[in-house]
Amino acid sequence: MIEEIRQKAKELLAASKVDMVIGYRRSGDGVSTVPAFIDSAQDVDSLVWDQNCVYNLANYLREFPGKKIGVVAKGCDARAIVVLLQENQLERENLFIIGVECGVTDISEKCAACPRTVSAICDILIKEKGRKSGAPGNEKDAYAAVEALEARRAEERLGLWREEFSRCIRCYACRQVCPMCYCPKCVADQTMPAWFSKATSLEGNFAWNVTRAFHLAGRCVDCGECERACPVGIPLRDLNKKLEKEAKELYKYEAGSSVEAKPLFASYDKDDPKDFIK
Amino acid sequence: MKIGVFVCHCGTNISHTVDVEEVAKAAAKLPNVHFATTYKYMCSSPGQALIADSIKEKGLDRIVVSACSPSLHEKTFRKCLEEAGINPYLVEMANIREHCSWVHSDRAQATKKAIELVKLSVAKVSRSKPLSKSFIPIEKRVLVIGGGISGIQAALDVSFAKFPVVMVEKEPSIGGKMAKFDKTFPTLDCAACILTPKMVGVAQNKYVTMHTFSEVVEVSGHVGDFTVKIKKKARSVDLKKCTGCGACYAKCPVKVTSEFDEGLGKRKAIYVPFPQAVPNVPVIDRNACLWFTKKTCGLCKKVCAIGAIDYDQEDEIIEEKFGAIIVATGFKQFDHSVYGEYGYGKFKDVVTGMHFERMANSSGPTGGKIVRPSDGKEALDVVFIQCVGSRDEQKGVPYCSRVCCMYTAKHATLLREHNKNAQAYVFYIDVRAAGKNYEEFVKKAQDEYGAVYLRGRVSRVFEKGGKLIVRGADTLSGSQIEIKADLVVLANGLIAQDDATTIAQMLHIQYDKNRLFTEAHPKLAPVETITSGIFLTGACQSPKDIPDTVATASAASVKALGLMVHDKLEKDPLVARTNNDLCSGCKACYLACPYSAIEMVEIEDRKLKRKRMVSRVIEGVCAGCGNCTAVCRMGAIDVEGFTNRQIMRQIEAL
Numbered sequence: 067m068i069e070e071i072r073q074k075a076k077e078l079l080a081a082s083k084v085d086m087v088i089g090y091r092r093s094g095d096g097v098s099t100v101p102a103f104i105d106s107a108q109d110v111d112s113l114v115w116d117q118n119c120v121y122n123l124a125n126y127l128r129e130f131p132g133k134k135i136g137v138v139a140k141g142c143d144a145r146a147i148v149v150l151l152q153e154n155q156l157e158r159e160n161l162f163i164i165g166v167e168c169g170v171t172d173i174s175e176k177c178a179a180c181p182r183t184v185s186a187i188c189d190i191l192i193k194e195k196g197r198k199s200g201a202p203g204n205e206k207d208a209y210a211a212v213e214a215l216e217a218r219r220a221e222e223r224l225g226l227w228r229e230e231f232s233r234c235i236r237c238y239a240c241r242q243v244c245p246m247c248y249c250p251k252c253v254a255d256q257t258m259p260a261w262f263s264k265a266t267s268l269e270g271n272f273a274w275n276v277t278r279a280f281h282l283a284g285r286c287v288d289c290g291e292c293e294r295a296c297p298v299g300i301p302l303r304d305l306n307k308k309l310e311k312e313a314k315e316l317y318k319y320e321a322g323s324s325v326e327a328k329p330l331f332a333s334y335d336k337d338d339p340k341d342f343i344k
Numbered sequence: 345m346k347i348g349v350f351v352c353h354c355g356t357n358i359s360h361t362v363d364v365e366e367v368a369k370a371a372a373k374l375p376n377v378h379f380a381t382t383y384k385y386m387c388s389s390p391g392q393a394l395i396a397d398s399i400k401e402k403g404l405d406r407i408v409v410s411a412c413s414p415s416l417h418e419k420t421f422r423k424c425l426e427e428a429g430i431n432p433y434l435v436e437m438a439n440i441r442e443h444c445s446w447v448h449s450d451r452a453q454a455t456k457k458a459i460e461l462v463k464l465s466v467a468k469v470s471r472s473k474p475l476s477k478s479f480i481p482i483e484k485r486v487l488v489i490g491g492g493i494s495g496i497q498a499a500l501d502v503s504f505a506k507f508p509v510v511m512v513e514k515e516p517s518i519g520g521k522m523a524k525f526d527k528t529f530p531t532l533d534c535a536a537c538i539l540t541p542k543m544v545g546v547a548q549n550k551y552v553t554m555h556t557f558s559e560v561v562e563v564s565g566h567v568g569d570f571t572v573k574i575k576k577k578a579r580s581v582d583l584k585k586c587t588g589c590g591a592c593y594a595k596c597p598v599k600v601t602s603e604f605d606e607g608l609g610k611r612k613a614i615y616v617p618f619p620q621a622v623p624n625v626p627v628i629d630r631n632a633c634l635w636f637t638k639k640t641c642g643l644c645k646k647v648c649a650i651g652a653i654d655y656d657q658e659d660e661i662i663e664e665k666f667g668a669i670i671v672a673t674g675f676k677q678f679d680h681s682v683y684g685e686y687g688y689g690k691f692k693d694v695v696t697g698m699h700f701e702r703m704a705n706s707s708g709p710t711g712g713k714i715v716r717p718s719d720g721k722e723a724l725d726v727v728f729i730q731c732v733g734s735r736d737e738q739k740g741v742p743y744c745s746r747v748c749c750m751y752t753a754k755h756a757t758l759l760r761e762h763n764k765n766a767q768a769y770v771f772y773i774d775v776r777a778a779g780k781n782y783e784e785f786v787k788k789a790q791d792e793y794g795a796v797y798l799r800g801r802v803s804r805v806f807e808k809g810g811k812l813i814v815r816g817a818d819t820l821s822g823s824q825i826e827i828k829a830d831l832v833v834l835a836n837g838l839i840a841q842d843d844a845t846t847i848a849q850m851l852h853i854q855y856d857k858n859r860l861f862t863e864a865h866p867k868l869a870p871v872e873t874i875t876s877g878i879f880l881t882g883a884c885q886s887p888k889d890i891p892d893t894v895a896t897a898s899a900a901s902v903k904a905l906g907l908m909v910h911d912k913l914e915k916d917p918l919v920a921r922t923n924n925d926l927c928s929g930c931k932a933c934y935l936a937c938p939y940s941a942i943e944m945v946e947i948e949d950r951k952l953k954r955k956r957m958v959s960r961v962i963e964g965v966c967a968g969c970g971n972c973t974a975v976c977r978m979g980a981i982d983v984e985g986f987t988n989r990q991i992m993r994q995i996e997a998l
């Protein structure tokens with residue numbers, strides 16, 4: 067696959083179809099990978115593709131407004147691109163999406179339950195050899211953790227999350243890696259009004275983590291980067307997955323599946339469930 | 345900051361349950377509160393004087409009135425503040441009546457709650473900003489979309505007040521459905537006799553500009569200032585030159601079925617839809633014309649002495665400004681092809697009510713004879729089937745179309761008038777004849793014109809020996825009946841036009857699940873829409889007969905004129921506002937705003953040194969509903985009077 071990716075990148079850069087290709091390159095440790103920003107056809111050989119390519123590259127696209135960018139996109143990266151397009155943050159004509167059919171080969175833990183390993187949107191799809199095309203992803207227990215939580219009593223859940231959030235050091239690494247966290251000024255940093263405490267108190271931490279999760283409802287594409295980045299190991303994906311499940315069950319809405327769909331919170335349908343209005 | 349708190353007894357309405365003195369005492373201790381007192385009726389003149397005097401004597405600069413619901417008296421107190429010389433938007437009302445004394449009985453608890461409510465209002469008003477009203481200038485012209493009887497009436501009413509009206513009609517002539525009718529219920533006066541003078545009245549009116557064969561293609565702006573693009577389709581005949589002599593269509597060799605005659609008659613490729621058409625200027629059907637299809641013929645151009653035929657005419661788009669828009673796009677007949685049992689399409693002699701109208705019309709395709717379309721013989725036994733598509737949730741629409749019972753009674757009457765030997769049979773579910781002289785009209789059709797009414801549904805229509813056999817149940821006698829008929833007439837319901845949703849989206853007005861346009865309030869604002877400056881009339885809103893259509897047309901005109909007589913419109917400043925620094929341009933608010941009051945604009949971001957998109961609220965359109973604030977994750981869009989800072993301060997105060 068990597069040869070095909072390099073070939074495509076070279077072709078795009080040589081023909082000036084894009085100004086830059088964003089992919090992955092090997093990092094100093096010789097094992098892990100970091101994002102590669104390649105603007106010359108000669109440099110495409112530094113591109114790599116293996117199970118260490120974890121970053122969600124959609125996160126970098128907004129940084130090059132007006133530029134034509136080629137981007138290597140796994141299933142989750144592509145879903146993130148869809149959301150960013152829906153939310154007016156990117157321009158489709160400025161993107162060349164090199165979709166990669168990522169092997170179900172555990173890029174990280176989340177991949178085990180990834181339902182859509184093929185890019186939802188792409189200009190070319192590079193397939194993994196020997197894999198039956200269109201094979202479904204892993205449906206394995208996507209909501210097992212959420213269901214386990216739902217089964218517990220409310221007080222128990224509260225206790226659990228208190229404990230988890232009490233460890234939060236408010237480093238905002240989760241925000242940094244999230245492609246959807248692009249607000250010019252995050253509510254956590256605003257002062258007029260100050261929406262919640264900025265100190266690492268349980269109260270402030272709770273407010274921050276819950277707000278972060280709420281702001282991703284109907285938007286999170288479950289790339290899992292937040293959980294991976296969290297230095298104190300808060301299971302953030304459980305929160306995200308819960309909201310994802312709600313959006314699916316209540317509104318049949320799946321983030322990142324269609325550019326044309328109206329974002330969940332910006333849309334109203336006469337048939338939306340109303341039983342919460344008492 | 346010097347806040348004054350005024351606690352009202354409301355007679356005993358509040359003081360019966362709430363210890364108002366206690367509330368005032370507690371209020372006086374709140375931060376920034378300079379003065380607190382009580383009074384029996386705060387809204388009375390002495391009550392207002394108490395507030396005004398305190399403002400002057402004690403130098404108060406913000407006021408909390410702790411009384412009833414703001415929907416009752418907020419305006420009263422705003423005015424009171426303004427007269428006392430401080431900004432009217434620096435008053436908050438703490439509702440300790442509806443939200444407290446009326447719904448509680450425990451005095452101690454209620455008093456405690458009232459104090460909390462006052463605390464909230466004090467917190468909120470401390471973050472209030474002085475606001476000022478804005479004014480929207482009004483373009484003194486009205487657009488009427490649709491030239492049926494509703495549009496015609498509206499145009500005449502507006503023009504009577506001497507305001508310019510522009511009427512846009514998509515067909516080559518105005519007149520709508522009514523122009524097709526022979527006579528009209530319940531008085532049986534001739535449709536043309538009452539409609540034609542109105543049509544001519546529109547054409548000759550110096551305040552009315554008519555654009556026929558035209559469509560509205562784009563609407564932007566807001567009340568007082570709509571910008572509208574109108575597409576004038578190429579007519580191929582010069583409206584100014586043509587005298588309506590008719591030489592062209594007399595000579596035209598191409599004959600096609602006439603839409604106006606519901607396919608019962610023929611028209612030429614160059615034609616006026618009906619003799620009384622307004623304007624009386626033909627149009628070329630470019631799909632049928634030999635010049636346009638084969639570049640041959642050209643006869644019409646040759647015979648037109650004044651050179652009005654213009655094959656090179658092109659569609660033209662004009663742009664005009666209006667202060668108000670009246671929507672009068674009318675209805676469409678229900679398509680009954682879903683009812684296979686009635687045999688429409690299969691049997692030529694199964695027709696719709698509209699066909700019957702054309703046949704009954706003396707200037708129609710049969711010269712006023714009710715005939716069997718299959719062989720042209722006069723129809724003697726005619727079966728009418730009611731509720732075709734109406735009141736049928738499975739196959740049609742759930743509602744009653746309101747006019748079919750009446751027009752069927754009219755048809756039954758006309759049938760006998762046209763032919764003494766003819767007999768009408770009417771299958772009905774129940775007769776709905778609520779209207780002035782309506783029940784009498786139906787009774788007359790039965791008693792004097794011998795129409796036989798059969799209560800029940802028709803199960804099948806089939807052909808046997810050159811006649812149609814209508815099989816149905818008579819639920820009153822409990823028997824199955826079969827009637828040998830020459831003609832079967834279906835009373836198709838009235839439904840929304842095909843392009844109703846497109847029109848609604850263009851105008852930013854709402855429509856219901858049947859695609860009918862929705863009024864702002866079903867009882868109290870029946871001709872308004874939620875978009876201010878846009879009004880509804882006629883059958884585009886719901887099935888209506890002519891009297892109701894005309895009544896709503898006049899009502900809509902009055903509403904439009906109500907705007908026209910003002911030079912500018914006062915606008916409450918309680919509208920949304922975007923903070924560009926916080927806005928990410930995500931469009932959530934733009935999509936969520938039910939009034940389409942938000943536009944996306946490009947700004948130059950000096951910090952980022954590049955252009956980026958942000959949302960901008962069109963003040964004139966914003967209703968201050970707050971949907972945008974709710975969907976904005978960034979907290980970038982705020983409704984004045986209910987800002988995030990105000991609400992946050994309230995939460996903190998609790």
Ligand SMILES: Cc1cc2nc3c(=O)[nH]c(=O)nc-3n(C[C@H](O)[C@H](O)[C@H](O)COP(=O)(O)OP(=O)(O)OC[C@H]3O[C@@H](n4cnc5c(N)ncnc54)[C@H](O)[C@@H]3O)c2cc1C
Nearest residue numbers: 490492493494514520521528529674675697882883889890
């Ligand atoms: C068979 C039948 C018989 C009836 N008989 C009677 C009767 O005897 N007495 C009675 O009181 N009522 C009768 N009615 C009801 C009557 O037809 C309506 O009350 C009346 O036509 C409603 O008028 P309107 O102007 O709202 O709609 P319409 O008559 O439908 O006129 C709408 C006009 O708007 C135009 N238009 C539509 N869309 C657009 C657009 N997008 N842009 C520009 N123009 C557009 C159309 O071309 C049309 O000219 C009868 C109805 C039927 C079906």
Ligand code: SF4
Nearest residue numbers: 734744745746748749
């Ligand atoms: S008006 Fe009469 S015929 Fe028409 S739908 Fe209503 S009940 Fe049926």
Ligand code: SF4
Nearest residue numbers: 927928930931933976
């Ligand atoms: S929702 Fe908020 S951030 Fe998004 S466009 Fe509207 S104001 Fe801007």
